[in-house]
Amino acid sequence: xxxxxxxxxxxxxxxxxxxxxxxxxxxxxxxxxxxxxxxxxxxxxxxxxxxxxxxxxxxxxxxxxxxxxxxxxxxxxxxxxxxxxxxxxxxxxxxxxxxxxxxxxx
Amino acid sequence: xxxxxxxxxxxxxxxxxxxxxxxxxxxxxxxxxxxxxxxxxxxxxxxxxxxxxxxxxxxxxxxxxxxxxxxxxxxxxxxxxxxxxxxxxxxxxxxxxxxxxxxxxxxxxxxxxxxxxxxxxxxxxxxxxxxxxxxxxxxxxxxxxxxxxxxxxxxxxxxxxxxxxxxxxxxxxxxxxxxxxxxxxxxxxxxxxxxxxxxxxxxxxxxxxxxxxxxxxxxxxxxxxxxxxxxxxxxxxxxxxxxxxxxxxxxxxxxxxxxxxxxxxxxxxxxxxxxxxxxxxxxxxxxxxxxxxxxxxxxxxxxxxxxxxxxxxxxxxxxxxxxxxxxxxxxxxxxxxxxxxxxxxxxxxxxxxxxxxxxxxxxxxxxxxxxxxxxxxxxxxxxxxxxxxxxxxxxxxxxxxxxxxxxxxxxxxxxxxxxxxx
Numbered sequence: 001x002x003x004x005x006x007x008x009x010x011x012x013x014x015x016x017x018x019x020x021x022x023x024x025x026x027x028x029x030x031x032x033x034x035x036x037x038x039x040x041x042x043x044x045x046x047x048x049x050x051x052x053x054x055x056x057x058x059x060x061x062x063x064x065x066x067x068x069x070x071x072x073x074x075x076x077x078x079x080x081x082x083x084x085x086x087x088x089x090x091x092x093x094x095x096x097x098x099x100x101x102x103x104x105x106x
Numbered sequence: 107x108x109x110x111x112x113x114x115x116x117x118x119x120x121x122x123x124x125x126x127x128x129x130x131x132x133x134x135x136x137x138x139x140x141x142x143x144x145x146x147x148x149x150x151x152x153x154x155x156x157x158x159x160x161x162x163x164x165x166x167x168x169x170x171x172x173x174x175x176x177x178x179x180x181x182x183x184x185x186x187x188x189x190x191x192x193x194x195x196x197x198x199x200x201x202x203x204x205x206x207x208x209x210x211x212x213x214x215x216x217x218x219x220x221x222x223x224x225x226x227x228x229x230x231x232x233x234x235x236x237x238x239x240x241x242x243x244x245x246x247x248x249x250x251x252x253x254x255x256x257x258x259x260x261x262x263x264x265x266x267x268x269x270x271x272x273x274x275x276x277x278x279x280x281x282x283x284x285x286x287x288x289x290x291x292x293x294x295x296x297x298x299x300x301x302x303x304x305x306x307x308x309x310x311x312x313x314x315x316x317x318x319x320x321x322x323x324x325x326x327x328x329x330x331x332x333x334x335x336x337x338x339x340x341x342x343x344x345x346x347x348x349x350x351x352x353x354x355x356x357x358x359x360x361x362x363x364x365x366x367x368x369x370x371x372x373x374x375x376x377x378x379x380x381x382x383x384x385x386x387x388x389x390x391x392x393x394x395x396x397x398x399x400x401x402x403x404x405x406x407x408x409x410x411x412x413x414x415x416x417x418x419x420x421x422x423x424x425x426x427x428x429x430x431x432x433x434x435x436x437x438x439x440x441x442x443x444x445x446x447x448x449x450x451x452x453x454x455x456x457x458x459x460x461x462x463x464x465x466x467x468x469x470x471x472x473x474x475x476x477x478x479x480x481x482x483x484x485x486x487x488x489x490x491x492x493x494x495x496x497x498x499x500x501x502x503x504x505x506x507x508x509x510x511x512x513x514x515x516x517x518x519x520x521x522x523x524x525x526x527x528x
Contacts, residue, residue, distance in 0.1 A: 022123045032175050039401050045430035069481030
């Protein structure tokens with residue numbers, strides 16, 4: 001089970017063991033990580049599960065064109081490391097990944 | 107009133123009720139929050155019931171937050187239903203007899219599926235509005251080859267697309283002449299109709315179900331007004347929803363197609379608010395009231411109300427509605443309300459599988475429906491929020507660039523240049 005480090009907007013870190021197979025969004029929500037809304041339930045419709053993946057180093061595939069387009073409406077600053085957590089599948093290669101949660105989702 | 111607000115009682119734990127509790131906790135509200143759930147589950151999301159849940163059956167993915175979230179947030183979850191509101195004593199009464207007092211009461215009671223009455227229905231016509239119904243329906247689907255869907259609205263269309271993916275043959279019956287008639291433009295309707303027809307669905311438009319025929323007790327077919335007979339092992343009804351206003355009515359609150367609220371979401375009692383699918387709020391021109399049943403509306407009204415209760419928002423509630431529907435491989439995203447538009451212009455790319463339809467009223471953009479074009483949808487939300495409007499004569503042209511339009515329109519707004527019909 002890969003461990004992902006979430007850092008919330010106050011800088012508080014949580015290390016979460018994520019079940020392989022789901023998405024980073026569902027893993028975060030199940031673990032009670034705050035600041036990821038995912039209002040559409042992970043269907044690439046709302047852009048409220050915005051996260052910053054600092055140094056993905058090939059851990060995750062790049063954003064699809066649809067994800068890239070939806071990142072357009074994120075409320076916090078869009079950065080090169082911006083991703084939608086619902087589009088990141090949990091695999092063993094995510095172990096040690098650092099995910100920062102933005103200031104706001106709406 | 108706001109200073110005396112120690113006890114907030116929220117009836118209903120769907121997107122509206124949950125989002126309000128969540129927003130209050132996140133804003134460090136120090137009082138007590140009672141969230142009346144009414145169902146034997148943790149608060150959960152309803153939109154996936156007809157979409158993702160039907161395909162994967164993972165009901166644990168539907169919960170907004172785990173149990174600990176409510177405990178640490180000081181949110182009292184009441185797994186009971188409320189049977190009465192006593193406005194004089196500011197108390198609600200649960201079915202169990204428990205009396206819960208409030209300083210502020212919020213009705214987030216949502217909607218229920220309209221029940222149909224057809225001769226031959228032995229109580230086994232399926233509905234898809236709450237988790238228990240979805241669990242039961244999903245279980246039944248494993249023994250079903252043919253489904254008749256009554257109602258070609260969002261629920262019926264989404265369910266049909268999911269059933270087809272399970273190799274179930276689907277027939278859809280509707281009084282209207284095209285799917286999702288009240289909510290989307292003609293071209294969008296036709297696209298989704300054609301997609302389901304290609305996948306093998308039979309539509310019966312301008313027709314209605316008049317009987318259910320059985321053999322040895324089991325559903326065999328649905329008889330239609332036109333005389334057609336639709337073979338089916340299971341009947342799903344998705345003919346629409348009605349707002350849950352019984353409590354409000356019984357408490358003497360003003361209701362008219364929903365619980366009537368003002369532009370600050372206050373009902374006819376200043377200590378009672380209504381948000382989400384059940385709330386009828388004033389239109390921007392103030393001439394009428396409307397109810398919007400969507401996640402966006404529920405969540406935005408919830409967050410607005412949290413800010414307002416905490417004294418952080420004095421403005422009226424105003425948001426551009428947006429909406430989505432997933433039907434098999436096709437994604438529909440809507441910004442604004444197509445039902446407000448009088449004329450439509452469509453931009454196409456590829457071979458018709460991706461397009462956006464721009465709705466205009468008196469020359470101004472009021473809605474954008476995007477089919478498999480999330481980029482257009484994202485820009486449309488920003489464009490409508492800014493109140494700028496691309497020229498309807500140009501928006502459909504192949505060389506029109508929506509992004510350049512938006513960037514130019516917003517920079518003109520910022521610099522105060524009078525805009526602008528790009």
